[in-house]
Amino acid sequence: MKDVREWDETDLQRVVEADQKETTTLDYKASAALSFKDRTQMSNGKGTVGEKHRQDLIRDVASMANAEGGLIIYGIKERSGGYPDEVDDGADPKTVSAEQIEQIILTNINPRLEGFVVHRIDLKLKGNGTCAFVISISKAHRNAPHQADDKLYYRRHDATKLVMEDNEIRDMIGRSLEFGKKFGIAWDLLIEIRRIVAAATARQQSRAISGGIPGKDLIITVSSSLRSSGVAVMSLPQPLRIKAARLINTVDQYNSLVELSDGQHVLAGAAQFVALLGQLTQDGEEICAGLEDVLKDQP
Template sequence: MKPLQEWDEAFLDQHFVKGKIQESNALDYKDSRSLSKADTKELCKDTSAFANAGGGMIIYGITEDKHEPTGIDQGTDRTAITKEWIEDILTSNIRPKIEDLEIVMVPLPSKGPNQVAVVLRMAQATAMAPHQNEKDNKYYRRHNFKSEPMRDHEVRDAMRRSIAFGRKFGLAWNILVEVRRLRAAAAERYAMPGNGHVPRTTLIIGVSNDLRASGEAVIFLEKKDRKALSVLAEVDGYNSIIETVDQGQRENARLTEALKRKLYEIELRARDIANKLEAIIDSYE
């Protein structure tokens, strides 16, 4: 599908109307006249309902019959209903504010120079869920093509998911900082000359108490991302060798090719873990 910012009247007609894309729990068609300054309750209710469910899109300007698109209506006058006005209404009347929300005015030149279809696209609420419509102090969700009030257990479940998401993000960030430090330490030692003896302490890779104590925290991450602690075993194995190799040298040790290979493997593992943790953090943003 075209990027939302590139949509035009022809795309709305070809993709949605002629393509017979039916309404769903992720798509709602609305008459342009329902976007009115006289009554903003439905705008706030429907927008918050989508965010509280799985996210989705509302298109003001496409008519429908039994959930199937029938055409493009006369559109909205963009000089009367502006993007800024819609943003202000939603920001002022939905709590918490919906973070991931796009509002796009699609020109409808066949309907007039100022006429537009208005598209609202919102992602599923995560860290800020659920969103309350302050017009009536209710929580709504999209279900069976309608915006329905959420039941008590649904509101509680959404709040629990929100807390878990925020906790997961914080844990991912804390572990990422430590894993990056391990990766840098491994790379620094790998770059050291391997011929001469150097103080053992310069070869040892320190592991913070925070990372060692992250075992319980890791269970909040996805199963496929719970590799943060696996690198610790490799670091401990490397450190154990450094502490026992070249005993005749007492305080000194030599970085052998075998040890360099271990450092290389530690750096690769740490990089892989860091990439997975960064993906979690990016999903929050």
């Protein structure tokens, strides 16, 4: 999908023409819902219209983050059933801005929401200087769940937001802690395995295999934290776990050959040394690429 930061008026029209019903990850809002300063009293006497719109923004964003993430589009009217009707007349940029929307979100959702974008779209075809806004929200991971301004936790389901039950909140907190642990493990492993790859590469490029370097200087050390990280590594995808175990085994094989050499130079069995160093480099680079993919999920 096109990055929302690149959206313009034609993208809003395409959304309308696609006639996509509201879902867990898609919400349409009329521009009137951006009237945060409207002091008109609600018919039920509970606050003003502006306060209601502000509350809706906070709770809609929090509920979407606590679900799967998605888009909230301000500037599209919807018809019965949650289908888009048309791009409306837009909001006055003198009364609402992307910075104002961002500030409302950042100061009223806890923990602080990360990984969201508020993009303004000028409605030039309307000819009245108005604009629409698209809010792109990432699925909450590390800081989940997010609490709204009323101290409640919401999650979006289909086209509605629901107050989360205690078991849902506990489960999401558990997944958030697990994500944080997984991220930390991936970062530590990436640093350590990059060091091992660099050491293996340096030995491949040196003249060690043809002699000239003492065998003791060819040992590749493995940190105790990496050797004792078996339980922690289990939180990573299976392919990475397998490769990490093989890498440590290959390092041990290589070091054993170095230690069994003449004690001065690595001369005999040069082909085996080359093969092990090549395997170390290949596995290490593949593991690093996989760990970088894990780290990309960080909001």
